[in-house]
Amino acid sequence: MVTFPTIRLRRLRYEPKVRRLVRETMLSPDKLILPLFVRPGNAVRKPIGSMPGHFQLSVDELVKEAEEAAALGLGGIILFGIPDTKDAEGSTAMSDSSIVAAAVRAVKQAVGNRLLVITDVCFCEYTDHGHCGVLCRNKHGEFSVDNDATLVNIIKQALVHCRAGADMIAPSGMIDGMIKALRTGMDDAGFSSVPIMSYAAKYASAFYGPFREAAESTPQFGDRRSYQMDPSSAAGQALREVELDLAEGADIIMVKPALAYLDIVRLIRDRFEGVPIAVYNVSGEYSMVKAAAERGWIDEQAVVLESLTAMTRAGAGIILTYWAKEAAKLI
Numbered sequence: 001m002v003t004f005p006t007i008r009l010r011r012l013r014y015e016p017k018v019r020r021l022v023r024e025t026m027l028s029p030d031k032l033i034l035p036l037f038v039r040p041g042n043a044v045r046k047p048i049g050s051m052p053g054h055f056q057l058s059v060d061e062l063v064k065e066a067e068e069a070a071a072l073g074l075g076g077i078i079l080f081g082i083p084d085t086k087d088a089e090g091s092t093a094m095s096d097s098s099i100v101a102a103a104v105r106a107v108k109q110a111v112g113n114r115l116l117v118i119t120d121v122c123f124c125e126y127t128d129h130g131h132c133g134v135l136c137r138n139k140h141g142e143f144s145v146d147n148d149a150t151l152v153n154i155i156k157q158a159l160v161h162c163r164a165g166a167d168m169i170a171p172s173g174m175i176d177g178m179i180k181a182l183r184t185g186m187d188d189a190g191f192s193s194v195p196i197m198s199y200a201a202k203y204a205s206a207f208y209g210p211f212r213e214a215a216e217s218t219p220q221f222g223d224r225r226s227y228q229m230d231p232s233s234a235a236g237q238a239l240r241e242v243e244l245d246l247a248e249g250a251d252i253i254m255v256k257p258a259l260a261y262l263d264i265v266r267l268i269r270d271r272f273e274g275v276p277i278a279v280y281n282v283s284g285e286y287s288m289v290k291a292a293a294e295r296g297w298i299d300e301q302a303v304v305l306e307s308l309t310a311m312t313r314a315g316a317g318i319i320l321t322y323w324a325k326e327a328a329k330l331i
């Protein structure tokens, strides 16, 4: 093997021009998706304490964010709704006057085709118990999410979003069969051209903490471990989730959270050629950096670009991130 002094890897590092030439992992605004939280009211811009720079927005304020996202050339926005009333089924999510439906209509009217509008489809923000579907009792008499009954409702929620004009549907509940149910339901209703981005490998993660404050969706009892994946489960289980979702008709698959799960992204990238992979750079990942930056302990901009680059290098083509606007300006 030819080695030093013939080989000097630093030759490619001395000059900025050379470093730039040999770079392979590039970020681009059109790969970034900005999550936004919408709530009822007018002129509401309620700061989310654990996520500095993010707000619960009324529809009129949300439209301004959407305009900005379009002007920056972002890949899209993903909407989460915070309703004013909750019940056991999350029925407000299944009404054509739901907060997300109103938001989609308003954004579409304002920015038209200049921005991709994705909706998160889940029930945890709409149920009074904070779980991601309807409940039943398991064999121990404890409450648990009723898988098949929830599927019926997921279709109803997704159709509300489709009728409002959503460009893409993103189910996040980790309910077995959700992609098949949605694809069939949407096709039957005339929405066969609306893609589904599946939260395929979504782990039961402590990194979602700040989001639950933002979306007011903390489970009122128990946790989400009976539907979201166990972080200690075999990595291959994520491959099975992806394989099933693709077979059921998912167009884009997602891994969530991002940074602690880049091994999973790489596994999926290597196994499934040609499948678009998204990662969700979640709330806890955002808040940790914000908190450290506020104390002057790290350089936020550098850390953000480095993290987004790592996600891209691992194989993610699409990144959902609360830094989408800032990153688009930096790139």
Ligand code: PBG
Pocket: 120, 122, 124, 132, 172, 173, 207, 208, 209, 210, 211, 212, 224, 281, 282, 283, 284
């Ligand atoms: C809803 C949902 C959650 C997130 C996205 N969709 C929360 C959860 O599963 O508890 C988390 C996003 C984030 O932490 O930024 N099911």
